[in-house]
Amino acid sequence: MPLLDMRDRLIVGLDLPTVEAAEAMVATLGDTVSFYKVGLQLSFAGGIDFARRLADSGKKVFLDVKLLDIDNTVEHAVENIARLGVTFCTIHAYPKAMRAAVAGKGMRDLRLLAVTVLTSMDEADLKAAGYAGTVAEIVAARAADARLAGMDGIVCSPEEARAMRSIVGAGMAIVTPGIRPGGSPAGDQKRVATPTAAIRAGADHLVVGRPILEAADPRAAAAAIQAEIALALSV
Numbered sequence: 591m592p593l594l595d596m597r598d599r600l601i602v603g604l605d606l607p608t609v610e611a612a613e614a615m616v617a618t619l620g621d622t623v624s625f626y627k628v629g630l631q632l633s634f635a636g637g638i639d640f641a642r643r644l645a646d647s648g649k650k651v652f653l654d655v656k657l658l659d660i661d662n663t664v665e666h667a668v669e670n671i672a673r674l675g676v677t678f679c680t681i682h683a684y685p686k687a688m689r690a691a692v693a694g695k696g697m698r699d700l701r702l703l704a705v706t707v708l709t710s711m712d713e714a715d716l717k718a719a720g721y722a723g724t725v726a727e728i729v730a731a732r733a734a735d736a737r738l739a740g741m742d743g744i745v746c747s748p749e750e751a752r753a754m755r756s757i758v759g760a761g762m763a764i765v766t767p768g769i770r771p772g773g774s775p776a777g778d779q780k781r782v783a784t785p786t787a788a789i790r791a792g793a794d795h796l797v798v799g800r801p802i803l804e805a806a807d808p809r810a811a812a813a814a815i816q817a818e819i820a821l822a823l824s825v
């Protein structure tokens with residue numbers, strides 16, 4: 591994996607209702623944040639064009655659209671996503687979908703991330719969805735599948751990050767949502783950790799949404815997380 595710029599370790603999830611609100615948040619965060627995630631909420635409100643403009647403006651963009659469909663559809667969707675200039679895009683970690691995505695990406699710069707098990711899910715949720723096996727087992731199996739399929743990274747919770755490094759190797763990115771600085775409410779996230787714990791577990795990028803978006807001073811909250819990441823990397 592290319593050497594990471596320290597500021598690119600933090601990815602702010604722009605889970606906001608409108609492009610105007612996202613633009614205002616990007617302006618508020620200024621130089622403190624270099625990497626943004628555009629997810630489903632914003633994608634359905636003009637967020638795809640916004641993602642292209644954000645990338646054109648020099649920010650890095652993670653388009654978190656968690657694709658899963660038949661091979662032909664995934665392949666051609668990824669071909670189009672690769673033209674947007676975004677850095678990361680997510681695919682659910684089903685082997686056929688991942689292989690189709692890798693084919694669609696071709697030689698372009700886009701990095702494809704496999705969603706292993708959502709950080710809002712625990713063992714009971716997996717069982718209710720019909721899966722046998724623990725969260726740890728399913729994340730590990732999907733990470734191994736992602737590597738075999740030629741994906742560029744995985745998304746998992748900080749709880750699994752350390753164990754995943756030996757499966758995905760040094761060349762794949764480990765991206766962890768479910769980040770909660772000390773004292774922040776977990777909300778719907780069930781597998782959470784602090785920025786320090788996530789970095790110590792070997793995460794390359796931390797995705798943070800509500801702890802920054804809902805802070806009284808989002809820029810200060812983002813700066814505090816950047817400082818916590820820098821400190822965790824230095825010890």
Ligand code: C5P
Pocket residue numbers: 603605629654705706707708709710745746767768769777779797798799800801
């Ligand atoms: O607000 P919060 O920090 O919980 O936001 C986490 C973000 O990461 C959300 O945009 C969510 O969609 C995303 N995400 C996640 N778990 C995954 C993949 C993505 O929480 N496995």
